[in-house]
Amino acid sequence: MTVRGGHSVRGCVSWCVTPGRSFEAMSNNMAKIAEARKTVEQLKLEVNIDRMKVSQAAAELLAFCETHAKDDPLVTPVPAAENPFRDKRLFCVLL
DSSP: OTTTTTTEEGGGHHHSSOOOHHHHHHHHHHHHHHHHHHHHHHHHHHHSSSSOHHHHHHHHHHHHHHHHHHTTTSSSOOOOOOOGTTOOOOOOOOO
8 A cells, every 4th residue: 555655554654754853752742732632621621610709609608607607516616515525524532
């Protein structure tokens, strides 16, 4: 089988490589192309993500925190009688 200028397929390497360019440069370009394709695919996925303004997100987060503050043991301490982590009191009786 002959292609491009009468060269055989086996001789493809000799004319596929541009004179003055090494295989390293070609592999570097192929790596850059592969990376660019991955970036394009990622951007295609991200284009459909619904965005919201930071001010709106902050307002919703603040409202959520205020609504659930009463259930948060770090904001409203647990009564000592119900706290399983409180220090146990040891009673020592001297005779």
